[in-house]
Amino acid sequence: MPSFIPPEKDSNPFSRPQTPVEKHKVAFVGIGAMGYFMARNLASSQGIGNHPLLVWNRSPAKAEALLEELGSTKIRVAASLAEVATESDIIITNLANDAVVTSVYEEMISHLVNHASSKSKLFVETSTIYPALAGQLEEMLDPISYATLITAPVFGAPVAADKAQLVIVTSGDHRSKTEIAHLLVPAVGRKIVDLGGNLEKAPTLKLIGNSIILGFNASMAQSLTLAEKASIGAESALDLVKELFPTPIIMNYADKMTHDKFDGSKGFSIDGGIKDAQHIRQLTSAHGSPMPIIDIVHQQMITAKALHNANKQANVPTHDVLDMTAIIAASRIAAGLDAFDSKKHGTSQVVRPSTSFTE
Template structure:
């Protein structure tokens, strides 16, 4: 991929949630058929919030048409919200041909590529006669975005934008995601007012190159993952030094009260490594591999990310061994479990902090 050029965000004021003016056609959103592909930990609450918001704010909206590889998840959403808000698609071909806007939130690059190939094949067989926008919200490598753009560019009236989102599943459930967009301007404008504030609190526009938003997403995730690595290291040091992680966690709350630092610190502090309720470690390893690849291509060393990647691998290996002998506490690990890597390297138990000595060492009374 080309080296990213400087991105000018000065036109996006901190107080502006959406940098795009509203689409010019009144009532246009009412008749839009929206499709949503991928109902995992992020996609499920995003599709749910979108359907509920449109029910409350759009005059007689069409139900969201949803598809998931495991159909039971789509059926669960339809049962939860009702037929008025959700319709389960029989196939990706139905999503492709019937929807005006198709939003995808998928697990990894291979799945994204395969889903878009099927959508493109369906649209090649039944060419669109009116505007159609495909919106990729997953975390993917930037060159895949360019590949998808090329794949779809030969189809009439078809546009593609990248729109990755920042936030944990809890933020998705609260419609508090940060949305980053790049690609066709008119398409971004249309989609921005559909997604914000229905599923997110703010939109950042990165221009017309579809690779820019995925690049920004990797950079943002690098900051988060690097922060997790630092927390894991200082928690482990504090346990070894007899100070204890709880005091360091309180220090974070007092001095650096950023929600990710507090929330992930809480998970590490109490060994809450259930990936089904957070960000699964396989996704973290996929993201860290992408970040390290990008850093290599840009000649920009990121040793903190190297350490985080290795510690996640250690945590996953420990978990796999525990699963083999029937001692695993969780079916899937959260990426905050990377602290197991720092703990084991320091001679501590990886997943059970109750076995650590975590009390302040009192001074001796020499009097």
């Protein structure tokens, strides 16, 4: 369980209601690499009162693992999405891609259309989606007069989700955002950034933020590869990164690349990275704002995935899911190095500095 870290000043732009708010029945859909920690921290918080968090996942094993960790007083596993839609007042979704998001919402909406509820329903979409999908989801919910949607994508790797240090970006109905603001901070995240009433704004900022992360990783991959080829060594370059950019997210990505930590089940999968790059490219085209670095990132991640698939077919031991930081495989191959095993690069000429880096 995460240790409590006090939220920063002005971490929540929504004032806490002066009158007590009824505790809602909350559901969490999508118990993946991020969703597991988000759901766990939410279930352990005081925000949902005495109601156990209702969870659902396409693969029941992950939901059952959460139940085993927290117990039946904190977690209840839903048998179906129909049960989630019927029994919950607030439904938080954190899913892999747009197709899965659409499918899950279609199933819940279909049930609600045929089984009207006397209570309002608030859907909180935290996945990384193409902005136009938010408008499509709102249209899908139109027949259900008592249902409202807000978008609330999150920034942070699974390690940040584990520690409840996510940054949550919201857009949509103000009253609905107020309802969930103090449910999510500090239980799930450390800060909310609100972008107003347009549902598409939060998913747009999420993609812009991910473009920065993806661009950084492409640049880092090339720099670490050059350090290997120049007989400096990736470890020395990593030391420099730690000196110049001592922030957890940057150091984490650089460390993964340097030490071949390419297990995508514990981080940001390369499939997710490819999906985000496709969304960003579509967004830049729609707004006439070129971003060539993302074209390169997209190509390099596809290359890394192809190399990974080739290893699988050749029965070379590898991870089931590849991490996004394996983008470095493309740079390594282009430089004549092994794609995934830096131990094969050779270290005989590598020189590590004996002093710290200073300006």
